[in-house]
Amino acid sequence: MAKIMIQGTGSTVGKSILTAALCRIFKQDGYSVVPFKAQNMSLNSYITLDGKEMGRAQVLQAYAAGLEPEAYMNPILLKPTGDKNSQVIVNGKVYGNYTAVEYHELKPVFKDMLKEQFEELENKFDIVVIEGAGSPAEINLRENDIVNMGFAELVDAPVLLAGDIDKGGVFASLAGTMILLKENERKRVKGTIINKFRGDIEILKPGLDMIYDVIKVPCVGVVPYFNLQLEDEDGAVTFNKEKKAPIDIAVIKLPHISNFTDLDSLGIEEDVSIRYITRAEEFKNPDLLIIPGSKNTIEDLLSIRNEGIEEKIINYSKEGRIIGICGGYQMLGNTIKDPLHTETKLDEIQGMNLLNVDTIMQAEKVMTRTKAGFSLNFKEIMNISEEEKSVYGYEIHMGDTFYGDNTKYLLDIVEKNSEDFTSKDGALNDKGNIMGTYLHGIFDSIDFRETILNEIRVEKGLQTKKSKTYESLRETELDKLADLVRKSLDMKEIYKIVFNR
Secondary structure, three states: OEEEEEEEOOOOOOHHHHHHHHHHHHHHOOOOEEEEOOEEEOOOEEEOOOOOEEEHHHHHHHHHOOOOOOHHHOOEEEEEOOOOEEEEEEOOEEEEEEEHHHHHHHHHHHHHHHHHHHHHHHHHOOEEEEEOOOOOOOHHHOOOOOOOHHHHHHHOOOEEEEEEOOOOOHHHHHHHHHHHOOHHHHOOEEEEEEEEEOOOHHHHHHHHHHHHHHHOOOEEEEEEOOOOOOOOOOOOOOOOOOOOOOEEEEEEOOOOEEOHHHHHHHHOOOOEEEEEEOOHHHOOOOOEEEEOEEOOHHHHHHHHHHOOHHHHHHHHOOOOOEEEEOHHHHHHOOEEEOOOOOOOOOOEEEOOOOOOEEEEEEEEEEEEEEEEEEOHHHHHHOOOOOOOOEEEEEEEEEEEEEEOOOOEOOEEEEEEOOEEEEEEEOEEOOOOOEEEEOOEOHHHOHHHHHHHHHHHHHHHOOOOOOOOOHHHHHHHHHHHHHHHHHHHEOHHHHHHHHOOO
């Protein structure tokens, strides 16, 4: 059956974006195509329409293939909770919490499941585009590998090996990787891709001949360095990149920051710049402060407290504008209780006392796709007269948050996982300058993004604007990606590899 696998000489070499590009190219050429990554490690996750959790990289790849994201595209998701521990998500549901050693020993249990699921995809789609993880040359992990060469052998997939020339040492990385592979694994590598190239390709060409002499694998393309408004691949996001723009949005860079793609739709606004704060002296006086999601809310709150960042937030809250998302929302409340020790060994921790809510960590994770409207409280504070203002996003959290007396809530929930559902979400203070929500991706909603940014524009004497539709921009950018990569790769050779001709 038709398939191809993108592996890399290391992390962040561009496997995810190259996989997305091939998905879009094959779709443009009339094939039904599906992405697949057996195991992903990421704190950047997503909730599908049926309430299952998966990695965001495969979400972008699904959109590139013209599909609604489904958990079967990423059957195993690892969400680190510390240096040695991860929550393991299998087929979209929590499987358990394991140390690295425990999970390594557990991997063989999943092999039959992965093979069966992959074969179902082969029967359903014309082409499966598989993404590896990290590097196949991690020889200490070879024994129980289920995501690189171990998986390629399991499903008999040909491999393209990608290297990042922007980091330097790409030829050594390609040669070293091939040397560390077993002979049968080397035979699977049908081509190499040089990614993120800057400069004159004529200067590079002699190196392509030389590396072929060493590894006996042809280069099927050189992809230039590019900047498109698409999600960064897992682990590759650059948190210090800035653009100069009139509206200054600051984001607290939590040690266990999760779902950083919540900010992507803000980044498409031409008059908005986003910067990340890791030290108190970086705080300055932003127009909007965002406290994002966290995989370990209690530890992250303690961290920013110890760094002096919390004190800056509390001082800023007197006049500044703050939005907390998920874990950030929990931090803004009065207390966070963890009686089951879901996150830490602490029973309780004081929050920032900026919203009159209290959170209790639970054993069960909430995972829903959610639709909502602006609450009357929010409309009154923001002077919004229109009746219909819609918001959409997804929830991934272990805690339940309870309202104190007279607490104003932010959103009226009307739907969860495609079913009618009536409840409240989020909170805001009396002044309306501090608010929190459980909805990841809330800024993707034009009504919410436009409301917040136009309030800032009016205060700064800037012209109000209509916000762009993030989804339509993503489609345009995916087409740009496909065009660029198609021109850079030998697609005739790649189709031969895919169809084993």
